[in-house]
Amino acid sequence: MVRDMDEPEIIKIGIIGNGKMGTDIFYYLADFNFHLTWVCRSEEGRKNSTDPFVRKLSRRRRSGLVDGAFVSYRMMNTNITTRLSELSDSDIVIEAIGEDTDAKAKLFGELDPLVRKDTVIASNSSSIKPSCFIKNVGRPEYYAGLHFFFPVKYKNIVEITTTDSTGERAINRIKKFLSIIERFYIILHESEGFILNRIFLDFQAQAYRYYAEGALEPEEIDVIVKKDIFPLGVFEFMDSVGIDVMYRSVINYTRDLSDREFYNPLLQGLQRLVREKRLGRKSGAGFYDYQDNASHKESNYRDDLRTSVSSCLICLYINSAFKALEKNICSREDMEYAIREYMGTEKGPFTLADEIGAGKILKELTGLYEKTGFDAFKPSCMLKPV
Numbered sequence: 001m002v003r004d005m006d007e008p009e010i011i012k013i014g015i016i017g018n019g020k021m022g023t024d025i026f027y028y029l030a031d032f033n034f035h036l037t038w039v040c041r042s043e044e045g046r047k048n049s050t051d052p053f054v055r056k057l058s059r060r061r062r063s064g065l066v067d068g069a070f071v072s073y074r075m076m077n078t079n080i081t082t083r084l085s086e087l088s089d090s091d092i093v094i095e096a097i098g099e100d101t102d103a104k105a106k107l108f109g110e111l112d113p114l115v116r117k118d119t120v121i122a123s124n125s126s127s128i129k130p131s132c133f134i135k136n137v138g139r140p141e142y143y144a145g146l147h148f149f150f151p152v153k154y155k156n157i158v159e160i161t162t163t164d165s166t167g168e169r170a171i172n173r174i175k176k177f178l179s180i181i182e183r184f185y186i187i188l189h190e191s192e193g194f195i196l197n198r199i200f201l202d203f204q205a206q207a208y209r210y211y212a213e214g215a216l217e218p219e220e221i222d223v224i225v226k227k228d229i230f231p232l233g234v235f236e237f238m239d240s241v242g243i244d245v246m247y248r249s250v251i252n253y254t255r256d257l258s259d260r261e262f263y264n265p266l267l268q269g270l271q272r273l274v275r276e277k278r279l280g281r282k283s284g285a286g287f288y289d290y291q292d293n294a295s296h297k298e299s300n301y302r303d304d305l306r307t308s309v310s311s312c313l314i315c316l317y318i319n320s321a322f323k324a325l326e327k328n329i330c331s332r333e334d335m336e337y338a339i340r341e342y343m344g345t346e347k348g349p350f351t352l353a354d355e356i357g358a359g360k361i362l363k364e365l366t367g368l369y370e371k372t373g374f375d376a377f378k379p380s381c382m383l384k385p386v
Helices: 020-029 043-062 068-076 101-114 168-180 195-199 201-212 218-228 234-241 243-254 260-275 303-326 332-343 349-356 358-372
Strands: 012-016 035-039 078-081 092-095 120-123 143-148 158-162 185-189
Touching (some): 020 035, 068 078, 143 168, 195 303, 201 234, 201 260, 201 303, 332 349
Parallel strands (some): 012 092, 158 185
16 A cells, blocks of 8 residues: 655544444544544434543543543544534545435535535445535545445455546545555445445345245355355344345445346345334344344254355355456455455455365356356356466
8 A cells, every 4th residue: 555645644534424334433533643523413413422432431541541641632632513614624524424325415515615625525435436426516526435344443444436536636645544544445436336345245145035035044044154154144244234224235236237137136125124124233123133132043054055055155256256356456465355354254255266166166157157147147257267
């Protein structure tokens, strides 16, 4: 990553939004020497954000994790407010409100005239192209996407998403900022944006198809996934992200895809859960029930299906990663590292591919593609022998 760039010192950071991601970004940045202005949606939200912040800071001081000088600095250099106007002198503003294009466009329309002419404004959106909500701003060259992953402290990966208008000065300031906060990044044009989430889309869609077709229950699929592929089951993951967030994201990711039939069962299932207000962990129920802090019971996987389901999902995952690599977004090594950080695995898709063998993966995918006709199974050209 570039570390020495001709950019002025970054001192003042703004954060908009006190939901899950806005709060997590704030707490991560609070350990660095920035002046932080955190804008909450309402006075109630401001109070509900301020009180825990002060309590956590006091606990860290009593525990000896920080000293008095740090506490004094952080208190003097933290402003939790409801007023956008208090972001006026920010070097970078990070927007982290809900995944709503109209709401983001309205926010940026209000924010743009309030800040300095050289303030960089970045959206933490996980699925909406930045150009969709900056059509009416006066300084499009200072806008970009800055997609952190939850929890920020433990996910050392950030996606920088640029538009056709994003200027080099904005990109360089974001690079410098990420270097200061010690986060690894990949840079994507918005046409290839949110590549890490997109890599797992086919995996998620096929996992849901197994459920929709009655082959397996979510608990059974998640047991297979956790034993053979990832630390977290696919349905557990969607519940953790939030079913409403997943639904809007899948809509955005599949908007321009021709093979909608493959994704429709997942879209319909997520839509049904949203209508039932089963939004995942945050609402107490999603694919699983979490009422009264009760954890769901893991089902035993079915041995007769484990091999075929696991093989299919692993090959889909590897194939999606190779298809992403075809786009020359970043190096194989950087992609491998980014995916490992995102999913918390020791081995990335390319290491798995080397262990399994391209020939075996190609055979599996070719058979599935010929059987189903779905493009998701069409093998990447990088899996085929030269």
